Amino acid sequence: MRRNTKWGLALAGILLVLIAIFGLSRRSQTQASDSKLQTVTIGVAAGPYGDMANKVLGPLLKKRGYQVVTKEFNDYVQPNKALNSGEIDANLFQHGLYLKTFAKANHLKLTAIAQTPTLGMGIYSKKLSKLSQLKAGATVSIPNDPSNLARALQLLAAQQLITLKKNIDVTTASKADIATNPYHLKFKTLDAAQLPQSLTNVAITVVPGNYSWSAKLDPSKALALEKLNDNYKEVFVVKTSKQNSKFAKAVKSVLNSKAFKQAIAKSEFKDFDKPTAWQ
Secondary structure, X not given: OHHHHHHHHHHHHHHHHHHHHXXXXXXXXXXXXXXXXXXEEEEEEOOHHHHHHHHHHHHHHHOOOEEEEEEEEOOOOHHHHHHHHOOOOEEEEEEHHHHHHHHHHOOOOEEEEEEOOEOOXXXXXXXXXXXXXXXXXXXEEEEOOHHHHHHHHXXXXXXXXXXXXXXXXXXXXXXXXXXXXXXXXXXEEEOHHHOHHHHHOOOEEEEOHHHHHHOOOOXXXXXXXXXXXXXHOEEEEEEHHHOOOHHHHHHHHHHOOHHHHHHHHOOOOOOOEOOHHHO
């Protein structure tokens, strides 16, 4: 019995040594593999796109030799300037129209290489379960900045809650461009970041995607979601001089891959509006 016990202890000791050696070997292999990756920094803003870069895009790019690191900015100005100066390698935080307008106004040479799934503006409520329950004279909170205000009015018009005047530029629509208001809705304009907090005081609120995500509003529970046109879909951006680089080509390939589409379909981003190229 004693001999068997000694042999058992010896075998256990040998197994522990082998396991430790195997673990160290696997760890060293992983470290060696990671050391071969090229680190790329993607600028993001608060909202879903940093999460998308880290959780979905990053793992797929790792298979192609890139280690994704995100850098979060507190505004919509610095990510483009940081990219233009070379501080970051790419950014993912803006729609195509904003990029075009901002780059032109600031003389930046930046290029969108692909669209990504985009969380559109949504109509949310804590008091209603569907828009048909909306009563006449209800108060609606909407964004006060011109771009988001125009989009909010377009979404309300798409849901037949208001109509807009004909022959206007809907991208610059304001409350003065409302033609009819059959529900006699009362509009409360707020800073976009404050809209989720207004839910307890209004019947419905129209919230841009970034702010609804930050407030943990579930897009699948929105009473209506914006159907985005090309101009308002999020874009992955690099310096124009780098648009044909190996990294840019890898990103384009990943964003249009079956693996990326499947990963999005299984993720919290599944309800986002899809890139035009996917349709």
